[in-house]
Structure formats: C-alpha cells, structure tokens
Amino acid sequence: MKIKRYKKVQKCMEFYTNNFGFRKPYQILVDGTFCFEALQNKINISDNIPRYLQSEIKFLTTSCVIIEMENLDRKVRGAVVILKKFAVHKCGHEKKAIPGSKCLLSMLGKANENHYIIATQDRDLENNVRLIPGVPLLYLHMKTPVLEHPSEISVLNAKKKLSGIGIAEKTALDQLKQANGVLEEEMNVRKKKKRRGPNPLSCKKKKTNTQQPSIRKKEGLPEKEKRKRKKLRISKHVKEELIKNTMQPSTN
Ligand SMILES: [Zn+2]
Structure with a gap:
C-alpha cells in the first residue's frame, strides 16, 4: 500500500477516535x-482489511x-x-x-454508540449511513478497499x-466556583488589582515625563528665572521701612 493511502486512512480513523470514541480493535459490520x-x-x-486499517478487526454480521x-x-x-x-451479532x-x-x-x-464501521457496496445503505454521525464507511473499488472520508x-x-x-x-466550572465562593473572591481580587496596581507602562511614561522638564530647566529656563528674581528684589531702604512698620505695632 502506498504511504499516501496509509496516511489518509490513519488520519480518517484518528478523526473517529478523537471525536466519536473509536478504539482498536475496530468492529466492522459486513x-x-x-x-x-x-x-x-x-x-x-x-x-486485506486489517492491513488496510492497520488494526486488528472484529468482523461481524447479523442473522x-x-x-x-x-x-x-x-x-x-x-x-x-x-x-x-464472521461472528453473528444479535440484532x-x-x-x-x-x-x-x-x-x-x-x-x-x-449515534452509532457501539462504534461500528459499515462495510457495504449497497448504495442505498451507504446514503443512509452517511446521515448518521460517526459511522465510518468502507467499500471496495475493484480490488481496492476504500474508507470514505467522514460524512458532512x-x-x-x-x-x-x-x-x-x-x-x-466552562459553565460547570463557574457553577462549582460560585458554590464554593471562589468566583466572588476572584472577582474581588480582580477589582482590587485594578485599584492598587499601577500600570507598569504608565510608570515608564512618567519617568520619561519627569526627565523632560529637567532638561528644559537646564537648557531654557534659567534666564527667565533670573529675570523674575530681579523683578521681585526689594531695595534695601524699602526693606528697612517695611521692618520698621511691622516692628512698631508689636513694641507698643
Ligand atoms: Zn437483524
């Protein structure tokens, strides 16, 4: 058997194994x-068929x-x-x-609960089998067995x-959590985290923001600040006058 065919059959049976619980040895209703x-x-x-399906097979039929x-x-x-x-299955x-x-x-x-594979050449039976989910269909094309691709x-x-x-x-898990009060705790933790936790990204931004003004001070601000200070400076005689005025009421 060609490798491509071998892989195709393997993939096909994996589908039935994973989704419908098929297990080796497979059972074939012939x-x-x-x-x-x-x-x-x-x-x-x-x-021929066990070699094709790469599995031990239980062949079954009915009376x-x-x-x-x-x-x-x-x-x-x-x-x-x-x-x-073949073994005669009670029907x-x-x-x-x-x-x-x-x-x-x-x-x-x-629903093919017993996981049968159907082996037939009967077209009517094939059509009916394709309407039941999870039934692998096996037929012969001349001398070659063909496991049909899973039906729609x-x-x-x-x-x-x-x-x-x-x-x-998910709902079962939520219900279980709710019953044990875990869900509420989780929700509270989430809320608290939102209030407390500073966003690390926002922290980074702040750092860059604080750096920028300091750069500005160094470069552009000193002259303006000097000017402001000059404007606010009070001459000596005015100062003395002010001190006198403030001292007088306290002495009296
Ligand atoms: Zn019967």
Missing part, C-alpha cells in the same frame, strides 16, 4: 454485497444479513460462505428476519461536540 464484491475481485477480506443472502440466487452462495465465517430480529440493510441501520441507531454530518457533529464541551465545561 453485509452480503461487500462479501460478494470481494469474492468477485478475489479479495480475502480477513487479510438478517445471512438469511437475506441465503434467499437470493445461487450465484451468491460463495458470499454466504464468507459471511458465515433483535431473530424471530422474524428483516432486510439486511434495515437490520444494519438498526444496529447503528441514531460527522464533521459537523464533531465540531458541535467540541464547542459544546467547551461551553459546558
């Missing part, structure tokens, strides 16, 4: 059409699938033989068999799950 196609192309399912194939033409007898090699239709495709769909339910619904569902878990976890 129908009659898949076995028939494999036989036509002389493919050994038990050898409904077997009964349906047994009732078909003699040409499919070989496929029935292959089907019977709940033991008393009265239903069409194979309907049986497999009932095994998937609404699977991808959407995975995205929803991710965002949903994020929100749910």
Whole structure:
C-alpha cells in the first residue's frame, strides 16, 4: 500500500477516535454485497482489511444479513460462505428476519454508540449511513478497499461536540466556583488589582515625563528665572521701612 493511502486512512480513523470514541480493535459490520464484491475481485477480506486499517478487526454480521443472502440466487452462495465465517451479532430480529440493510441501520441507531464501521457496496445503505454521525464507511473499488472520508454530518457533529464541551465545561466550572465562593473572591481580587496596581507602562511614561522638564530647566529656563528674581528684589531702604512698620505695632 502506498504511504499516501496509509496516511489518509490513519488520519480518517484518528478523526473517529478523537471525536466519536473509536478504539482498536475496530468492529466492522459486513453485509452480503461487500462479501460478494470481494469474492468477485478475489479479495480475502480477513487479510486485506486489517492491513488496510492497520488494526486488528472484529468482523461481524447479523442473522438478517445471512438469511437475506441465503434467499437470493445461487450465484451468491460463495458470499454466504464468507459471511458465515464472521461472528453473528444479535440484532433483535431473530424471530422474524428483516432486510439486511434495515437490520444494519438498526444496529447503528441514531449515534452509532457501539462504534461500528459499515462495510457495504449497497448504495442505498451507504446514503443512509452517511446521515448518521460517526459511522465510518468502507467499500471496495475493484480490488481496492476504500474508507470514505467522514460524512458532512460527522464533521459537523464533531465540531458541535467540541464547542459544546467547551461551553459546558466552562459553565460547570463557574457553577462549582460560585458554590464554593471562589468566583466572588476572584472577582474581588480582580477589582482590587485594578485599584492598587499601577500600570507598569504608565510608570515608564512618567519617568520619561519627569526627565523632560529637567532638561528644559537646564537648557531654557534659567534666564527667565533670573529675570523674575530681579523683578521681585526689594531695595534695601524699602526693606528697612517695611521692618520698621511691622516692628512698631508689636513694641507698643
Ligand atoms: Zn437483524
């Protein structure tokens, strides 16, 4: 198998592992059409598929699938033989068999909770499988097994799950914090920090501001200051007069 194909399958199964809880060994629900196609192309399912998915595989089928194939033409007898090699999963239709495709769909339910991979060549079944989130679809293209890219619904569902878990976890955490009074404390700490903490950036700015005036003083101000002082200087005789005037009331 080419490396590109190997990586593609690996990535695909990683998607189902991460988003839908798939674990090795994978379980594959096989129908009659898949076995028939494999036989036509002389493919050994038990050898080929585990190699393709790089995993040990549990091959499963149902009594409904077997009964349906047994009732078909003699040409499919070989496929029935292959089907019977697989484990027969209880499907709940033991008393009265239903069409194979309907049986497999009932095994998937609404969310494929048992993490089955569906192996089929039945186009109608494929279309129905694509509408259920989290169901890997496996089919044969001539002699080559193909694991289909996750369906639109699977991808959407995975995205929803991710965002949903994020929100749910946050609200749960907030509720827990609120119950323990941690949330209020956190809020208070935040408020206090705002009041107390001087912004380090604003401190820096102040430093540069204080430097600038000092530079100004050195360069430009001295002359003006001197002038001001000159203007305010009081001559000696006026000073003496002022002192006399202020002293007189106190002596009397
Ligand atoms: Zn059944």
